[in-house]
Amino acid sequence: MADFKLFSIQNGVNELPSSQVALERELQTLLEKNMMTFFGVTFLRSEYKITNGRMDSIGIDENNCPVIFEYKRSINENVINQGLFYLDWLLDHKADFKLLVMEELGLEKAEQIDWSMPCVICIASDFTKFDEHAVNQMQRNIKLVKYRKYGDELIAFEFLNTPQVQPAVEEMATLVKKVKGDKSFQKHLEETREQIRTLYLSIHDYILSLGDDVAENQLKLYVAFKKVRNIACVEVYQNNILIHLRLNPDTVELKPGKIEDVRDKGHWGTGDLRLIIKNGDDFENVKPLIDRAYFEN
Incomplete structure (x- = not known):
């Protein structure tokens, strides 16, 4: 992998030398204390003990999906397969994770857990040229993150x-039952008018085209488009x-029925600015706001 270079431009241009942390525990502690800032994830527990191992760190993201963090301590350590094992274990032991969330964040948060898009984040000072290829072949929600200290x-x-x-197909098949009568996003999309589907x-397609760093996460009731954190959450209805x-919302010209401040209104997903799109003209008019959400997050 090509190294990332950082330069100071005060008093001339000087390259800042990069380094690894002296101890991997130092990195783990830093990330656990600042998990929300770095990754948009609420930290739950360190060294979470399971059958045949311990997860380095575990949390829950802003979409209420479980997130496992694994730290690669040596070039030969197969942290990807290890993370995949932990992910499969978690999917087979959902009650254990729910109990953990209940203990740390309360019953209400535990009831909101979304199992449609759990994630493993593997963090290392470097990865081999085979790691990214292996992850792409797995078709699982595993992210590789390289760090450097300056x-x-x-x-x-x-x-x-x-x-x-x-x-997963089996997760999608039970979504409606788990959401207390609310239709799933997929169900809304299937039943809406052809014009709205188009x-x-x-x-x-427009949001994904903004950059290679945008990922689509299809959840129970909405689709989240995210970089490190959500930039846009989309729901589809009949009209x-x-x-x-x-x-x-304070930085945007609001328009009732089209562009609204929803800081004090309950809604699915994240984001304080609501756009109401009924046709192609509405979409064209709000593209600059979607662009802003991408570039400012």
């Missing part, structure tokens, strides 16, 4: 892959499409 004040993360993974595909953007 002195005592800077750390950089490079996301080496962007998984495009669909929820409009959704245009929105879907319109709702997009919630991660933008401050």
Whole structure:
């Protein structure tokens, strides 16, 4: 993998030398204390003990999906297969994870767990040229993240892959039952008018075209488009499409029925700015806001 280079441009241009952390536990502690800032994940527990092993770190993301963190301590360590084992174990022991969430965050949060898109994040100072190829072949939600430290004040993360993974068939088959009567996103999409389906595909393709770092996560009730964190959450209905953007509504000209501040309104997904899209013209008018959400997050 090509190395990431960082330069200081004060008092001339000087390259900042990169390094690894002295002890991998130092990196793990830093990430666990700042997991929400770095990855949009709420930290749950360190060294989570399971059958035949321990997960380095475990958390739950802003879409209420489980996230496992594994740290690669040597070039020969097969952290990808290890993470895959932990992911399969977690899917077979959902009650254990629910109990963990209940203990750390309460019953309400535990009831909101979404199993349609669990994730493994593998973090290392470097990966071999075969690692990214192996992850792509697995068709699982596994992310490779390379880190570099620059002195005592800077750390950089490079996301080496962007998984495009669909929820497991068995998970999708039980979504409606688990959401207390609410139709799943997929059900809404199947039952809506052809015009709305076509409009959704245009929105879907546009957001993904913004950059290779955008991933699509299809969840129970909405689709989340994310970089490190969600930038847009999309819901489809009979007569319109709702997009919630991660933008401050105070920085946007609001239009009732079209562009709304929903900071004080409950809704699925994340994002305080709601766009109500009914036709192609509505979509064209809000493209600059979607662009902003991409570039500002």
